[in-house]
Amino acid sequence: MTLVAERPVQETAPAPPKRRKRPVLPYLLIAPTLLTTAYLLLYPLVRNVIISLQEFGLPQLVRGDAKFVGLANYVKVLSDPEFWAVVRRTLWFTAINVVLIMVLSTLVALLLVRLGKGLRFLVMGGLVLTWATPIIAATTVFQWLFQSRLGVVNWALVAMGFEEYRDYTWFADGEATFGILVTLIVWQSVPFAALSLYAAMITVPQELYEAARMDGAGAWRVFSTITFPMLRAMFGLITCLEVIWVVKAFVQIWVISQGGPGQATTTLPVYAFQVAQSLQRYDLGAAVSMLMVVLLVLALLAYFRQLYRQEREA
């Protein structure tokens, strides 16, 4: 509307005077978004809170007469040692994944900056291919790569002389399954992080590097005194995003191991789903997922802080 006001030409085509005061158009335009968001996002979230405060099992699901029980579900979840084991595992899983993703992506991005045109195109093409691979396709392929009898990984390990990997059943062992899931998630996440970091790195003025090199700074010094400080906000932003994505990771884990063997790969989203679906305790599942939301909101606040910083610096 100010656009209209700025232009004197517009005054020859008068708008209805009512609209000047309080334009309706913008609100009409955003109404569909607001309504659908309220029904499809806000309402489920509120419903989740309500379910987590009710006694809500299979009978209540069928009959629909759930009783309000206050914070009983939260008390039950929080006093269950299994829940805390899951939280510890989730934090550990997130830490390993995010550290690996950030270190590898930084290395790949630094490599991309230094490559000639042809090789850079090749590597970027490979990264985009990985990125384009649907989670389900990747998950299925990883199951095949690590298959015990015909899997190519076991074949390669045996060929390299690790005889103990002949017919090794990766998915029967908790730590091995955990390791495969980390490999899978890191493999899928590096392309986005590496390409974003690369895109940011090429915006750093070349003269800075040249000056540093003239002063005799080595590669590590250049990175720690120029690249990293210049792109601190970008690093923060991507780290936050990766934390959020890894904590939420559900599909890979559910399809490969359903949280098993035992509970070796049960993270928070998997645990919430197990409790709700297998035990049909929707109330407890809802409480667990609300606790996960709280954890994610913390990560999200950090993300928005970084976003704000990035916007200010850019």
Add this chain to the structure above:
Amino acid sequence: MIGRISRTTAALVVFVLSVFPVYWMVLTAFKPTKDIQSATPTFLPLPITFDHFGTAIAAKGFFSFWRNSLLVAGGAVLLALLVALLAAFAIARLQWKGRRAFVLMVFVAQMTPWEALLIPIYVIARDTGMLDTLWILTLVYFMMTLPFTIVTLRGFLAAIPADLEEAAQVDGCTRGQAFRKVVFPLLAPGLLATSLFGFITAWNEFAFANVLIIKDQDDRTLPVWLSSFNNTFGTDWGATMAASTLFMLPVLLIFIVLQGRVTTGIVGGAVKG
């Protein structure tokens, strides 16, 4: 010189590590079963066979899974485009009270942890009789893609100078006409890119499809079917990999169509919220 050699080596290692799983998937899909089962795997696609693709396509329900996935993803994207275009126009072109709050809401909605909403949406779907229908999946995917669609469309709209529209209005177009005749054609590539990315999100979604479609197995979508390949193909890895390859094909085509915009678009979209 040494630096150059080590850089080249590192580049090749990164390339092989990122490409190998996909290469292995496609290779297995084309390998004769006896080569798949041989003790020493072959790494080149010779000889090739199309048998596994035949097995995958002949699997029960294959075409209905494709149809379901296309319907759900396509429906979600069309809905999202329609709703998002209105909102994006309001943000990019108009000044109004509450605009900043609205933009913030969209950013927050974009970060929704959908994994935490599986239970309430299952309960809601059950209460409203939408459980086991493709409608509920379409709605969920629509909501999943909506915030991203608004953010990117707003970006594309902002890149089109408002002067163009005003010039058209000076020449006697109404606001609606100016938008349709001037802005829309310029926006078309952006609309295409945005909708294709939304399509990929919906196409790949597994968690909700797995929970919301349970009774009628024919109503499942491709990801759920693929994840249950053990029941479908037993230990026929050739057919499984052929099915995965077919599933990935549309996504790959979209990435190729969008090429440069893939990196700049998504990275920009993600970083800017």
